[in-house]
Amino acid sequence: MAEFIQQLINGLSLGSIYALIALGYTMVYGIIKLINFAHGDIYMIGAYVGYICIKYLNLGFFPALIISMITCSLLGIIIEKIAYKPLRNATRIAALITAIAVSLFLEYTTMFIAGATVRTYPQILGNITFKPMEGVIVNIQQIFIFAVTIVLMTVLQFIVHKTKVGKAMRAVSSDKDAAQLMGINTDKVISYTFAIGSALAGAAGILVGIYYNTINPLMGMLPGLKAFVAAVFGGIGIIPGALIGGITIGVIETMVSGYGSSLYKDAVAFAILILVLLIKPSGLLGKNTREKV
Amino acid sequence: MKLSKNALISTKSNKKLINFLVIIAVYGIVQLLIFLGILGDYYQVTLAMICINIILAVSLNLVTGFTGQFSLGHAGFMAIGAYTCAIITKRYDSPLAFIIGIFAAAILAAIVGVLVGIPTLRLKGDYLAIATLGLAEIIRILILNFDSFTGGARGLGSIPQYTNWTWLYIFTISTIIVIKNFINSSHGRACISIREDEIASESVGINLTRYKVLAFVIGAFFAGIAGALYSSYFYYIKPGLFDFMKSIDILVIVVLGGMGSLTGSILASILLAIISTYLQSFAELRMIIYAILLLLIMIFRPQGLMGTKEFSLSKIFNKKQAPHENSAS
Numbered sequence: 001m002a003e004f005i006q007q008l009i010n011g012l013s014l015g016s017i018y019a020l021i022a023l024g025y026t027m028v029y030g031i032i033k034l035i036n037f038a039h040g041d042i043y044m045i046g047a048y049v050g051y052i053c054i055k056y057l058n059l060g061f062f063p064a065l066i067i068s069m070i071t072c073s074l075l076g077i078i079i080e081k082i083a084y085k086p087l088r089n090a091t092r093i094a095a096l097i098t099a100i101a102v103s104l105f106l107e108y109t110t111m112f113i114a115g116a117t118v119r120t121y122p123q124i125l126g127n128i129t130f131k132p133m134e135g136v137i138v139n140i141q142q143i144f145i146f147a148v149t150i151v152l153m154t155v156l157q158f159i160v161h162k163t164k165v166g167k168a169m170r171a172v173s174s175d176k177d178a179a180q181l182m183g184i185n186t187d188k189v190i191s192y193t194f195a196i197g198s199a200l201a202g203a204a205g206i207l208v209g210i211y212y213n214t215i216n217p218l219m220g221m222l223p224g225l226k227a228f229v230a231a232v233f234g235g236i237g238i239i240p241g242a243l244i245g246g247i248t249i250g251v252i253e254t255m256v257s258g259y260g261s262s263l264y265k266d267a268v269a270f271a272i273l274i275l276v277l278l279i280k281p282s283g284l285l286g287k288n289t290r291e292k293v
Numbered sequence: 294m295k296l297s298k299n300a301l302i303s304t305k306s307n308k309k310l311i312n313f314l315v316i317i318a319v320y321g322i323v324q325l326l327i328f329l330g331i332l333g334d335y336y337q338v339t340l341a342m343i344c345i346n347i348i349l350a351v352s353l354n355l356v357t358g359f360t361g362q363f364s365l366g367h368a369g370f371m372a373i374g375a376y377t378c379a380i381i382t383k384r385y386d387s388p389l390a391f392i393i394g395i396f397a398a399a400i401l402a403a404i405v406g407v408l409v410g411i412p413t414l415r416l417k418g419d420y421l422a423i424a425t426l427g428l429a430e431i432i433r434i435l436i437l438n439f440d441s442f443t444g445g446a447r448g449l450g451s452i453p454q455y456t457n458w459t460w461l462y463i464f465t466i467s468t469i470i471v472i473k474n475f476i477n478s479s480h481g482r483a484c485i486s487i488r489e490d491e492i493a494s495e496s497v498g499i500n501l502t503r504y505k506v507l508a509f510v511i512g513a514f515f516a517g518i519a520g521a522l523y524s525s526y527f528y529y530i531k532p533g534l535f536d537f538m539k540s541i542d543i544l545v546i547v548v549l550g551g552m553g554s555l556t557g558s559i560l561a562s563i564l565l566a567i568i569s570t571y572l573q574s575f576a577e578l579r580m581i582i583y584a585i586l587l588l589l590i591m592i593f594r595p596q597g598l599m600g601t602k603e604f605s606l607s608k609i610f611n612k613k614q615a616p617h618e619n620s621a622s
Contacts, residue, residue, distance in 0.1 A: 086592045094595035097548050105584035112577050267434040270427030277424050
């Protein structure tokens with residue numbers, strides 16, 4: 001039982017990180033119907049910015065978190081303006097290839113500047129652990145992950161449901177043309193969406209850095225794909241769906257590597273994805289849309 | 294009336310003759326260059342990569358460009374082909390085993406294609422892309438875990454090398470011919486109509502699932518052949534070679550050449566190989582330049598180099614001889 005709870009806690013911390021990344025995917029997909037493959041790399045950049053802040057500028061955890069979130073959101077806006085905006089009316093596949101090109105660009109530019117080596121993240125939070133139960137260990141990193149995730153989710157819910165920008169975002173995602181006719185500046189809304197999604201990815205990057213202790217330029221690829229799986233699992237374009245999807249994928253993955261074979265943990269996320277797509281393609285919280293002729 | 298019919302037949306046979314001669318000439322010239330030692334090892338490797346990429350791109354173009362089904366899992370089929378052929382030729386080391394290996398590779402990849410295709414091809418657009426991506430990753434992870442057969446993460450080494458320029462050329466040309474004829478057949482027309490409008494083609498009686506799966510399976514079949522040729526040429530394979538990035542590479546060739554243009558895929562395979570050879574000297578910067586090039590091409594020419602047009606040699610020759618016959622053909 002204790003082992004199960006331990007695995008559950010580990011799964012929840014991994015899942016929170018997936019959820020933070022998945023939110024960016026789901027928001028961008030909801031608005032411009034683009035699988036933003038570069039999103040996983042923005043998360044990687046977030047981790048590197050945090051690394052620089054902590055190691056070279058000697059900043060604490062929270063200043064580093066905020067700086068990395070701001071840097072990532074600016075990066076997100078720039079990427080959207082340069083790469084995705086000219087292709088807004090192009091085919092889906094052209095936009096997708098562009099996203100892949102941006103992803104390669106970010107990965108290899110980081111590799112060029114910072115080197116391909118795996119770097120050890122500075123242990124800024126110390127090595128404090130708690131024992132809420134016999135045989136269950138919660139460390140300070142996990143508590144920070146939960147706290148940061150919950151705060152960011154609350155802020156996001158507030159932005160999306162209580163502010164004007166959030167209202168505009170929801171309007172654009174439900175019908176872009178109609179929103180434009182109502183006088184909403186869609187370009188601005190898309191920029192906001194990229195900024196918010198990228199900021200969340202940046203936060204996830206720094207959290208992963210302190211949790212797993214290592215970062216490298218290609219670290220964004222697999223978590224990026226899994227976060228996308230999480231977004232599809234919860235119903236793409238739906239914000240609570242990304243949260244549920246991320247946490248579910250994280251918990252299942254941890255359970256599989258804990259009780260089964262850790263070699264299969266990467267396959268599990270994709271197996272879940274295929275099952276979801278076959279049984280309920282619109283995702284857990286998605287509504288079925290009828291095809292019209 | 295009779296005269297114009299004769300003219301038509303003669304243009305057609307003329308066209309075939311020209312194509313045939315060009316095919317033979319290209320083979321002969323390259324073979325001669327290799328024989329004389331003008332084409333060094335380095336360029337031979339590039340040449341092999343071009344041929345393998347042409348097979349992969351042309352077969353993916355059938356699925357993505359002509360049938361409109363967005364697949365990101367082509368590397369998975371290539372991996373199946375590569376491992377099948379490698380395991381067979383490692384066990385029975387003979388030229389016959391190599392031929393059997395290639396066909397076993399293609400057939401096994403096609404069978405997996407059926408199994409994968411029937412459930413997933415119900416999905417559309419991005420969902421299909423992500424499902425095929427997931428399946429290819431699962432194939433790769435399974436290969437990684439069956440290490441008694443496949444050597445796991447270490448990979449399979451010392452595979453007998455049978456692939457040479459002749460085999461590469463034979464398979465590349467046959468892939469192009471088979472897929473070109475498929476596209477020009479009524480089945481191929483059905484596939485193209487699915488790309489244009491699924492609902493409309495369904496309402497004129499085209500069995501959507503059947504043709505989608507058919508295109509997918511043919512694509513998988515040739516990807517299996519490409520994998521087999523790859524493993525037998527480079528005599529070392531590992532699961533990491535067939536990851537998601539490999540599928541992306543193939544898709545990039547198809548999109549760059551133009552979706553729905555076979556000659557575009559061929560052109561793009563050659564072009565990318567040349568660019569990549571040229572950029573070799575830049576080492577780390579290579580991938581950055583590649584990414585920027587890709588970005589610029591997508592921004593300024595999203596339909597690819599050729600769009601849906603085809604380039605044909607005989608057309609050029611005929612234009613010079615008798616331009617009025619062009620419209621008849």
